Amino acid sequence: MRQDQKQRANERLQTMLLEGLNSGNATEMTAQDWEDIRQAVREKTNKRQSAI
Structure with missing residues (x-):
């Protein structure tokens, strides 16, 4: 199922x-865009690890 x-x-x-x-409508990614993505991934990863 998973x-x-x-x-x-x-x-x-x-x-x-x-x-x-x-x-x-593509635009170039800025350094801030990449940092926002990294932060979102970190938060999601931390949530998953906390749930285990």
């Missing part, structure tokens, strides 16, 4: 990325 959820999430992410690329 593997199926991961597969669906991966497919959804791929679809969203392709839609973004095809939209023609």
